[in-house]
Amino acid sequence: xxxxFIGIAGSGMSAIAQYLKGKGHxxxxxxxxxxxxxxxxxxxxxxxxxxxxxxxxxxxxxxxxDFVVISTAIEDTVYEYAGAKKMGLKIIHRSDLLAEIxxxxxxxxxxxxxxxxxxxxxxxxxxxxxxxxxxxxxxAGLSELQKxxxxxxxxxxxxxxxxxxxxxxxGTITKYKPQVGIxxxxxxDHKEISELIPLFQTFKDNTQKALITNLDNNRSAALSxxxxxxxxxxxxxxxxxxxxxxxxxxxxxxxxxxxxxxxGLYNVENAMAxxxxxxxxxxxxxxxxxxxxxxxxxxxxxTILKQKNGITIIDDYAHNxxxxxxSITSAQKLSKRVLAWFQPHGFAPxxxxxxxxxxxxxxxxxxxxxxxxxxxxxxxxxxxxxISAQEFAHAIALNGKKAFYIPERDDFAKQIVKIAQxxxxxxxxxxxxxxxxxxxxxxxxxx
Numbered sequence: 001x002x003x004x005f006i007g008i009a010g011s012g013m014s015a016i017a018q019y020l021k022g023k024g025h026x027x028x029x030x031x032x033x034x035x036x037x038x039x040x041x042x043x044x045x046x047x048x049x050x051x052x053x054x055x056x057x058x059x060x061x062x063x064x065x066d067f068v069v070i071s072t073a074i075e076d077t078v079y080e081y082a083g084a085k086k087m088g089l090k091i092i093h094r095s096d097l098l099a100e101i102x103x104x105x106x107x108x109x110x111x112x113x114x115x116x117x118x119x120x121x122x123x124x125x126x127x128x129x130x131x132x133x134x135x136x137x138x139x140a141g142l143s144e145l146q147k148x149x150x151x152x153x154x155x156x157x158x159x160x161x162x163x164x165x166x167x168x169x170x171g172t173i174t175k176y177k178p179q180v181g182i183x184x185x186x187x188x189d190h191k192e193i194s195e196l197i198p199l200f201q202t203f204k205d206n207t208q209k210a211l212i213t214n215l216d217n218n219r220s221a222a223l224s225x226x227x228x229x230x231x232x233x234x235x236x237x238x239x240x241x242x243x244x245x246x247x248x249x250x251x252x253x254x255x256x257x258x259x260x261x262x263x264g265l266y267n268v269e270n271a272m273a274x275x276x277x278x279x280x281x282x283x284x285x286x287x288x289x290x291x292x293x294x295x296x297x298x299x300x301x302x303t304i305l306k307q308k309n310g311i312t313i314i315d316d317y318a319h320n321x322x323x324x325x326x327s328i329t330s331a332q333k334l335s336k337r338v339l340a341w342f343q344p345h346g347f348a349p350x351x352x353x354x355x356x357x358x359x360x361x362x363x364x365x366x367x368x369x370x371x372x373x374x375x376x377x378x379x380x381x382x383x384x385x386x387i388s389a390q391e392f393a394h395a396i397a398l399n400g401k402k403a404f405y406i407p408e409r410d411d412f413a414k415q416i417v418k419i420a421q422x423x424x425x426x427x428x429x430x431x432x433x434x435x436x437x438x439x440x441x442x443x444x445x446x447x
Contacts, residue, residue, distance in 0.1 A: 128291075135155060350376055375389055
């Protein structure tokens with residue numbers, strides 16, 4: 001089969017592309033980011049696997065293409081999309097293709113508005129370290145795979161086990177019918193709660209063998225009611241003797257000590273979900289603990305980049321109120337003061353979360369903490385730009401907290417290294433923008 005991916009550099013698209021290539025299919029694709037410096041790393045890693053990459057708008061799919069793959073982000077006016085329709089080629093949505101892949105495997109699908117990537121990675125790690133040779137299709141790169149020169153969000157194993165992220169942002173979560181389904185949480189992100197609940201309800205109904213829900217999240221917990229095969233997890237009550245440091249977390253559950261070498265108290269919830277999945281699959285607690293102790297984390301998830309003169313720089317993918325809360329409160333437990341920076345992604349998402357984020361940050365920021373905003377990241381396409389990140393900073397400042405708007409993030413970088421002091425954490429947050437990791441490295445060099 002020959003597949004052409006439009007927008008192949010996207011995290012969800014590149015993962016499926018790599019998986020199909022690993023299964024012996026011919027794969028190629030295009031992306032507008034390949035014309036920019038920040039897109040070259042992904043391009044090179046895909047090409048190293050034998051996936052031909054083109055700049056979007058320059059190359060049409062071959063007439064011999066079996067499937068042209070699109071995502072919700074691809075508008076039908078895009079050059080390759082319009083050309084594929086004109087040629088009469090079969091066009092398939094990313095989620096439909098992933099659903100078909102899931103149907104061919106024993107699928108473990110991780111859902112929720114926060115923590116999906118980390119939990120998916122932990123489950124994959126446990127299965128891999130226990131010789132179960134799983135496959136992986138994720139939204140974030142695993143550090144262990146990245147060290148092998150890969151993007152890190154996909155792997156092809158020898159068994160039928162497949163661990164995936166089930167995405168609710170575009171409603172496609174309803175298409176998956178996994179053997180094991182996980183619902184971590186349901187909070188406002190991309191959609192209103194009233195829109196999200198039916199999607200997760202369908203996901204629950206489609207789960208074949210075991211549903212794992214988080215009882216610490218009321219909306220997730222509600223979906224466990226009336227489900228005879230539901231496995232329940234409660235992080236705060238089931239994880240005892242919990243300790244946390246900048247180097248990791250540890251806790252006991254059912255008499256077994258679990259140690260995970262990554263910071264962030266919220267990772268207890270993710271770990272409990274992964275542990276529960278592993279138990280469903282028959283892995284012993286001893287072997288689960290052995291695997292988690294070797295877990296190396298994932299790309300831009302509370303990643304500690306540098307520690308110098310008592311100052312710690314952390315890079316994180318947080319981009320909605322729940323994730324931002326988790327990141328900031330975790331940083332607060334490890335520091336005297338948090339100097340947080342957030343680059344909102346997309347104008348529509350910014351409008352959706354505006355009021356809740358303002359209220360959340362007003363509530364959680366300590367008197368000495370500071371929050372900085374830079375201008376909203378624009379990825380292209382049609383968008384109503386009648387909102388500015390300045391509105392966030394202004395409202396939070398009026399509520400009595402230290403909030404500032406610095407439009408150009410390079411200006412923020414120069415300022416933050418001057419005001420940071422010993423026992424401060426510089427917490428950098430944002431999503432979608434592929435240059436964020438490089439920006440974080442730039443701040444490390446300035447410190």
